[in-house]
Amino acid sequence: MARSQGDPRVVFVLNVVLSATFCYAVLRGLDFVGAVEFSWPLMAGTTAALVVLTHIVTR
Numbered sequence: 001m002a003r004s005q006g007d008p009r010v011v012f013v014l015n016v017v018l019s020a021t022f023c024y025a026v027l028r029g030l031d032f033v034g035a036v037e038f039s040w041p042l043m044a045g046t047t048a049a050l051v052v053l054t055h056i057v058t059r
Contacts, residue, residue, distance in 0.1 A: 023050055
């Protein structure tokens with residue numbers, strides 16, 4: 001049980017949800033200070049990039 005990595009589908013969904021939440025918070029913060037304008041395509045792109053990066057790092 002200690003070596004179990006869990007169901008890969010659950011891990012993937014959790015990765016997407018947490019990455020999206022983090023990207024949303026960061027982009028809203030950057031929008032608040034005027035560094036970047038928030039947009040949904042930017043949100044989708046940064047979330048996808050973070051999901052891929054997280055997947056590569058955890059493998």
